[in-house]
Amino acid sequence: MRDTGRVRDRATADIELRRLSRTFGEVRAVDEVSFTVSAGRLTGFVGGNGAGKTTTMRMVMGVLSPTGGDVLWDGRPITAADRRRFGYMPEERGLYPKQPVLDQLVYLGRLRGLGAASAKASVTTHLERLGLADRARDHVEKLSLGNQQRVQVIAALMGRPRALVLDEPFSGLDPAAVDDMAELLREHTSRGVPVLFSSHQLDLVERLCERLVVLARGRVVADGTPEDLRSRSVTRHSLVLSGDAGWVRGVPGIHAVDVEGSRALLEVVEHGAERRLLEEALRRGEVHEFSRQRPSLAQIYREVTA
Template sequence: MLEIDGIGKRFGQVQALHDVTFAVPPGEIFGFVGSNGAGKTTTMRIVLGVLEADVGEVRWKDAPIDAEIRRRIGYMPEERGLYPKMKVGDQLEYLARLHGVSPAAARSAVEHWTTRLGIAERRSDEVQKLSLGNQQRVQLSAALVHDPEVLVLDEPFSGLDPTAVEVMSGVLRDKADSGVPVIFSSHQLDLVERLCDRVGIISGGRMVAVGTVLELRGGSTEQLDVVGPPPERWAAGLPGITVVSVEGARTRVELTDGATDQDVLAAALTAGPVHEFGRYRPPLTELYRDVVTAGVTA
């Protein structure tokens, strides 16, 4: 288990991290989300030892992270950390060797990951001659060539086309299925919602929510979507509901004071045909906005 335990970090007068705590068990994909400057990259750099926490500790398998453990972590920084004039294949093999991989195993790993990520034909090209999307694929290959025990990825999907996103998503799912804990940051919340087992939301250097999307929805009020007659014909006199929004024929209502979904359906049917009816499940984008807003106003 990768454990981030109460870490704090100050830069001059700015307290960048406040008691940040969460854990990523083996086989889990953990989405780390927050606005620019919220503390995601600082946290990841502390995990990798690029920065040192002022307080708190990072542990892997109950042991504090040291230089030897860091060699077993696959890290992908948001800023590309590649040698622009070095050939792709040579660079990946070199990086694998830095992690202690034998020459033969390094060559095999380079062949495997460049093929898997769709850049096998670019192994002889200099990195600077690749598109930004292909450079991103090389960067992910660099995080994988030494068969890491942990993956820490900062904005890995940035600049990728939909096909590349699917390929990279499949790689991360496969690594997690093999028992590797995966943590990645992203501003693409729809992708985080689809891919991650759990999500951590950081705001102002504080972890304001951690859990599955279902758990994050647990604090939401119950809402229903009704596609049918206009709400003025059935909702106005119905106790225990509040109309949240009306978009065309779709009315969203919030249940309060003991009202049930069957009460809403029965009332709507008395006013005309109902074409769609069901619970509204807020997406991660909406949950994120609500959680961050609540943290700011608290």
């Protein structure tokens, strides 16, 4: 019986990082980083400037050699031949400014092993999907930075890549282009392709990704699904009273994150403290709201990178 669920392409597999490290002189930029980019999944890679994301992605792609550790593809050490079938978007853009968009992308597609006709067809389709069909004959330098970003993305997506490693692919894109890009990436994951992308746009990562890896000071400080990370996060509650809420600062076992007038955002740091809080609130007057807050990725990020 045919499986109608998500089908894993035999040409795809997981990318696994095992204790991957890289030093530059006395600086340990990446420190025994381990995580898996699963086939058919979008994995978001987040961290502050200098956290080690770009260095890690370069080691996955073989641009940098690890000081220690391994990158595995389908459970075995990755090879140069494997990487040639990956789509890679580096931090430094590699476009030729004085070449027409179409000619340049066809050339890059040919380098990826596509025939001339196949490369042109693929480029034309992607230009249409990302709203650049009317700029195909323009030189890259004539495009806005956002449109140059779209061209760079297309270069990574051509040729049915077996995996995608994208460093800040959404940077500079307008909301419509972000949606178009997200749809394209989901089409690749639907055929089993593992996708690793870095971004500073935490709301976007939260919306798109099925798995998150957070890096700080060269080390993985959080790794899991959004729900996994939320379940480990500090519990917060919103409290709305009929009168001033300033008194909540003195309740044992409660940390007042923010208090403004009759509203308070609270963390329960001692089991059972919420009962004492409610009892005191009802003794003082009416309680209009007492609800648990769903932690955002931004809150989780601040907690794990502090």
